[in-house]
Amino acid sequence: MLTAMDDEESVFRSLGAGATGYLHKHSSQQEILAAIREVREGGSVISPGIARLVVRSFQPRVDHDLSQREAEVLTKLCDGENYRSIADMLFISSNTVKAHIKNIYVKLHVNTRAEAVRLAMRDRLV
Numbered sequence: 001m002l003t004a005m006d007d008e009e010s011v012f013r014s015l016g017a018g019a020t021g022y023l024h025k026h027s028s029q030q031e032i033l034a035a036i037r038e039v040r041e042g043g044s045v046i047s048p049g050i051a052r053l054v055v056r057s058f059q060p061r062v063d064h065d066l067s068q069r070e071a072e073v074l075t076k077l078c079d080g081e082n083y084r085s086i087a088d089m090l091f092i093s094s095n096t097v098k099a100h101i102k103n104i105y106v107k108l109h110v111n112t113r114a115e116a117v118r119l120a121m122r123d124r125l126v
Contacts, residue, residue, distance in 0.1 A: 002032065008057060011050055021045040062123035064107050073100040075126045078117050 001019040003010070011022060021039045023032060024047045035045040046054065066074065069090075076086040083101075087094045101116075110116045120126045 002027070006047075006050060006053070008053055011053055012057070015054075022050050023047050024049065056124075062125070064123070064125065066104065066107055066125065070100050070104050070107070071125065073097060074104055074116065074120050077101070077104075077113060078120050078126045 001014045001022045002025055003014075003022075004025045005011075006024055014022060021035050021044055023035055023045065027035070027047060038045050072090060073086055076089060081089070083094050083097045087097045090097075101113075104116055105111060108116055108119050110119055
């Protein structure tokens, strides 16, 4: 597979469908040719960034002691929802959402929404 897609779903869908290699389209011409030779000889080739993604998928999730409700709020944050819409979806007040987010920041040791979302994705909290 030679592609620009490097998200977990695309990688695993391709490998599950029988791909024996997975290279990002920005691989050099030499890397692509070497990969074709390797696969033709029965081997398998995966770009380093993709290999890290595969390895990470087998590592246990990091536990940050979030409550179930905090995890729900964090998931909504990762989905791009704002405080008001999170409150409406979870049938809680905006102030309660703010309190949960404050707790999330403390438990994740972050100061911004972007940091919380990045950490949640990295540690597979959502």
